[in-house]
Amino acid sequence: MNKIYWGKDKITMLTDHLAAKNHRHLMLQLFFSLEGSMEIKVSGSRISCRGIIVSGNVPHAFYAKKKLHLSVLIEPASGLAEQLYRKMEGKEYLLLENYGMDELQKQATEMAEDESASCYYKFMEELYQYMNLSPSPKEYDERIQQLFLLLASCNCDDHRISVFAEQTALSPSRLSHLFREQTGVSLKSYILLHQMEKAFMELLKGASITRAAMEAGFDSPSHFAATVKRMMGMPASLSLKDSRFLKV
Secondary structure (H helix, E strand, O other): OEEEEEOOOEEEEEEOOOEEEEEOOOOEEEEEEOOOOEEEEEOOEEEEEOEEEEOOOOOEEEEOOOOOEEEEEEOOOOHHHHHHHHHHOOOOEEEOOOOOHHHHHHHHHHHHHOOOHHHHHHHHHHHHHHOOOOOOOOOOOHHHHHHHHHHHOOOOOOOOHHHHHHHOOOOHHHHHHHHHHHHOOOHHHHHHHHHHHHHHHHHHOOOOHHHHHHHOOOOOHHHHHHHHHHHHOOOHHHHHOOEEEEEO
């Protein structure tokens, strides 16, 4: 089973196909088992739990072993990520093992059986309550806000930082520095996330992997495939096979 919920600040996958060798990426990632406990390796240490959030740029490996799991990739410049980083207090991961896990697993199981967006929103509401979160948009420098708007309307013809710098009246080095200062991630890496989202939006419209990769400005289909494998823990072809997509 593959269900992929594509949101503004996170990509949520309900799947039994996750299989990721040791890797790292800039997004925070939540792993959540629908069937008892699970095992995950973080920075070389094997951890058994029902749920865990792994910080950005922390090496981890995970195999679903054909059991149903929920994985949430959280956009690092979002208000949700900011709140989670405060809760993690510099730690590489945060375990989800407190009172309320049974209800979360119940809600996630309902998502596996329900096609509606309302069921997804209900689970996310339960998750936020469980973690005492109240996600809200993060405030940024007006030039970084302008950059986000440029990316949102980007036609993906040219992703050079110099192009965005000219449109925000900054030098490429100043824009890159300001972006990292404001968001905690590199602008180059964030642009790659933008390209991946664009490619998946094309896939949702029925484009082939090759066409979607080129429309999103990737150097090649293999570059797109490698990015998806690193970010989502499965090949692009598998993430599409027998998958249901929902824009949320």
